[in-house]
Amino acid sequence: MEQRSVPAQTTRPKDYHTASRYQWMRRFFTEDVSPDNHPIVELQRRAIWISLALILQALDEIPHLAYLQSFTPFGSLIPFALIVGSFIALAMAFRPASRKQQALQHRPRRWQRVVLALTLILSILGGALLIESTVMSFLPPQFSNDGTSLDTNAAVLLLEGRNPYTDSNMLDLARQFSIQPNWTTPLQRGQFANRVDYPTMNDFQAVLDKDLQTGNAPEFESKVSYPALSFLTLVPFALFHHLNVLPLYLLSYLLLMAVAWKVARPEMRIWVLLLGMANVAMWTSTVGASLDIFYTLLIVLVWLLRDRRWSSAIFLGLALASKQIAWFFIPFYLIMVLQHYGWKECVYRLAIAGSIGLAINLPFILWNPQAFIAGILAPVADPMFPMGVGIVNLSVAHLLPFLPRWTYTALEVAAMLAAMLWYWRICKRIPEAAMLLAVLPLFFAWRSLPSYFYCAAYPLFILMAARTKAKEARKTREVEHWERGREFSLRRAEMPAPALPAAVGFRASLHSAPVFHYRSSFRL
Secondary structure, three states: OHHHHHHHHHHHHHHHHHHHHOHHHHHOOOOOOOHHHHHHHHHHHHHHHHHHHHHHHHHHOOOOHHHHOOOOOHHHHHHHHHHHHHHHHHHHHOOOOOHHHHHHOOOOOHHHHHHHHHHHHHHHHHHHHHHHHHHHOOOOOOOOOHHHHHHHHHHHHHHOOOOHHHHOOHHHHHHHOOOOHHHOOEEOOHHHOOOOOOOOHHHHHHHHHHHHHHOOOOOEOOOOOOOOHHHHOOHHHHHOOOOOOHHHHHHHHHHHHHHHHHHOOHHHHHHHHHHHHHOHHHHHHHHOOOOHHHHHHHHHHHHHOOOOHHHHHHHHHHHHOOOHHHHHHHHHHHHHHHHHHOHHHHHHHHHHHHHHHHHHHHHHHHHOHHHHHHHHOHHHHOOEOOEEOOOHHHHHOOOOOOOOHHHHHHHHHHHHHHHHHHHHHHOOOOHHHHHHHOOHHHHHOOEEOOHHHHOOHHHHHHHHHHHHHHHHHHHHHHHHHHHHHHHHHHHHHHOOOOOOOHHHHHHHHOOOHHHHHHHHHHHO
16 A cells, blocks of 8 residues: 555656646646537647747748848748748648547647747737837828828828829829838839849939939839728828828727637637737738738628628628739639529629729729729739749749749639639638638739738638637527427427317327327427
């Protein structure tokens, strides 16, 4: 007896120490691994993969010049590998766990605990960006990207009665606001003609100074290159002469987090808050007042409200009227509606969304059709420099030669078809996979900016959490319905049989009571 009590005394403090050491993780990883709690266990596993994708995207936000010059030319492989790694992590997030994984994993593995710890650290940086964006909302505007500055100027031009698609001018912005030259989009024209390498900061400054003197700037994109809703939402700011539009995009991201909190189960809301704060990539886009935050909110609402024809289609129409990247979601939305609701519903919803998008842009189309089309097609029609984190990055770093532009377009189309085929196969099980698959083809484009992919991870988790809650609610309703039917059947069985005539009673007696009971139970 004494020999048996020794190991018990030595292992118990160790188990207690281990349990107390990871006790804080119980808030993120449930200890209930029973089959009834499997949806929560599975969603927490997916949350870890989402966290890993956010970590990799946050690392991509480190200024590339900090390491590109040290590892030239192979330093360009670092952002390339980080984005590819985030894609793999997101694909693993919506990949169902095998039965073997479900049976073996009763507690988080070491790598999962490490990822969780890193995500917590990342959430501190996200909190700092939240504070920074809040403070900047009350300061004079600082336009770190030309898309926002051109949209803000478009709202001002509209209030002046001028057409934003014809009267927009980058030189006017440079004179009115303190815009750094590298915050613009250079074109392969004028002094930048016949070159492929992206201009340096000195090139930007020299060309911009000369253009300010001549009054003509063919080297810089001056068109309003987004649909009309991109600047119509900024009209209230221009109306009150408060041109700092950052509060709109900060509110959009906070509203996205609020929606996530609403649709998630209580057990997963701590993950909603953690991933929302640790999403450093989207926080940087928010600080930069990027339009991506606004259209992402609309797309998430489109998928969340997919059971409601009008609500889902209206938000899709608003998304289509805000930015062209939202157009990439159209085929995936049609696939989802077709597989879940039928082709007639596809026609109805596409008509509603198209009508809304057209109605918002129709005044500007009628105002000047050529200028509107030129602005909307500017991202693909104007001679912009190749850049990004996709395959073109390998050519920018001179690891591979540049291919003709049509080759990148062909690769992008092929990737879109492959993504649509993949989504067709998994749509019924994982409808939220469209958040990744819709933007994945842009990885093969002539310009594959990292901001194109930053808005996939957190929306993907939001839709996963909402689907888990919806499944649980549907299961609860089915159980309650079955219980009510069973109680009704039992009450009917306990009721005394009515007095019947002899002939009728003889017929009823031909059927035994168990037969009636079986039929009632079967129908329930």
